[in-house]
Amino acid sequence: MRLHHEYKRAVLLSVFLSIIIAAAAVVYLYDPSKNGFYPECLFYSLTGLYCPGCGSTRAVHQLLHGNIAAAFKLNSLVVSLLPFLVFGAIAEVGVVAVQRHGQRRGVYRFVWLIPVAIVLFGILRNIPLEPFTYLRPR
Numbered sequence: 001m002r003l004h005h006e007y008k009r010a011v012l013l014s015v016f017l018s019i020i021i022a023a024a025a026v027v028y029l030y031d032p033s034k035n036g037f038y039p040e041c042l043f044y045s046l047t048g049l050y051c052p053g054c055g056s057t058r059a060v061h062q063l064l065h066g067n068i069a070a071a072f073k074l075n076s077l078v079v080s081l082l083p084f085l086v087f088g089a090i091a092e093v094g095v096v097a098v099q100r101h102g103q104r105r106g107v108y109r110f111v112w113l114i115p116v117a118i119v120l121f122g123i124l125r126n127i128p129l130e131p132f133t134y135l136r137p138r
């Protein structure tokens with residue numbers, strides 16, 4: 001039963017990673033600022049306000065091309081969180097591989113900070129004053 005659970009977990013993780021890699025390939029090859037097939041941000045088109053994710057697809061495109069500064073200008077939150085997401089993914093693969101689930105608790109101790117940072121970023125980037133306007137995609 002336990003082995004079956006682990007197997008399911010590994011399959012889900014593989015599917016998830018495959019989707020991430022395929023999406024990264026599309027974003028790498030087709031610049032979101034020049035290709036119209038990317039979906040427009042629903043929140044932005046409805047409200048005219050920037051959501052925490054606005055500019056993130058363009059930021060990931062710049063990151064994948066090694067342009068960290070350009071990526072940071074488009075969405076500093078995504079650029080700041082990405083190392084943690086990559087670390088989390090590697091840790092998760094490690095936990096599954098080594099089967100030490102007890103160690104997961106330590107890795108995720110500060111995970112609650114992520115939604116807090118996302119909400120805060122979404123609020124701050126809509127304040128129409130410097131320096132908050134630097135948080136907008138530019």
Ligand SMILES: [Zn+2]
Nearest residue numbers: 041051053054
């Ligand atoms: Zn948005």
